[in-house]
Amino acid sequence: MAFIIANWKMNPQKASEAKALFEAVSSAAKRLNNIEVAVCPPFCFLPFLKPKKNILTGGQDLFWELQGAYTGEISGKMLKDLECDYVIIGHSERRLNAGETNEIINAKLQAALKSDLKPILCVGEKQGEELGPVIAGQLEAGLKNISKNQLRDIAIAYEPIWAISSGLGTGNPCKPDEALSAALFIRKILTNLYGRYLAEKIKIAYGGSVDASNVGSYLQNNQIGGLLVGGASLDADEFRKLLEKVNDLQI
Numbered sequence: 001m002a003f004i005i006a007n008w009k010m011n012p013q014k015a016s017e018a019k020a021l022f023e024a025v026s027s028a029a030k031r032l033n034n035i036e037v038a039v040c041p042p043f044c045f046l047p048f049l050k051p052k053k054n055i056l057t058g059g060q061d062l063f064w065e066l067q068g069a070y071t072g073e074i075s076g077k078m079l080k081d082l083e084c085d086y087v088i089i090g091h092s093e094r095r096l097n098a099g100e101t102n103e104i105i106n107a108k109l110q111a112a113l114k115s116d117l118k119p120i121l122c123v124g125e126k127q128g129e130e131l132g133p134v135i136a137g138q139l140e141a142g143l144k145n146i147s148k149n150q151l152r153d154i155a156i157a158y159e160p161i162w163a164i165s166s167g168l169g170t171g172n173p174c175k176p177d178e179a180l181s182a183a184l185f186i187r188k189i190l191t192n193l194y195g196r197y198l199a200e201k202i203k204i205a206y207g208g209s210v211d212a213s214n215v216g217s218y219l220q221n222n223q224i225g226g227l228l229v230g231g232a233s234l235d236a237d238e239f240r241k242l243l244e245k246v247n248d249l250q251i
């Protein structure tokens with residue numbers, strides 16, 4: 001079963017628009033049986049978007065402490081209380097715009113697990129960087145002190161920064177064979193850290209300028225089992241087409 005994470009980022013601008021988009025996505029998803037869909041909206045819209053059997057919700061980020069004097073932050077416990085199942089951690093825009101380090105991301109990952117959330121750990125390289133050392137460093141530091149049992153609840157999203165640097169996709173997605181190579185490398189690092197058996201069980205997603213026209217090329221190989229979708233998830237019709245194509249691939 002494929003899993004699709006819709007990252008709305010800082011969109012839309014009104015609660016009414018968020019509700020309408022969520023209902024449209026929910027209507028499309030309920031007709032499909034072979035995918036799991038989770039929508040990650042801005043925090044302020046979560047109270048209005050109640051998860052259903054066919055569609056879950058998640059946070060776009062969280063703080064590394066569960067509570068306290070941290071103005072402007074949101075905790076994993078708060079997300080859980082809002083019925084979230086997932087949370088995105090280490091998104092490239094957080095790394096670039098908020099200066100998040102691998103150490104901060106590791107602390108957030110542990111906070112998510114303590115809150116009974118399923119983390120989606122994002123990794124990826126900038127344009128011109130060598131994939132291997134960057135991804136290995138992000139995984140090794142990001143997963144520090146994460147046990148084998150905890151790893152079972154974590155998904156890894158490979159999102160090359162150069163493919164999403166405009167915020168809603170550059171229109172320059174990673175080539176499918178490059179995404180596959182990245183997924184295989186991620187499993188290699190996970191194998192070194194946790195052993196082959198567990199590494200093969202971890203869900204790996206691709207994110208970066210994904211839409212209905214190219215989605216099939218990323219899911220042809222079972223090494224990539226999901227997608228982290230940005231801009232295309234804000235267009236109800238485009239996202240419906242994407243979900244239908246993914247669902248058909250799973251049959």
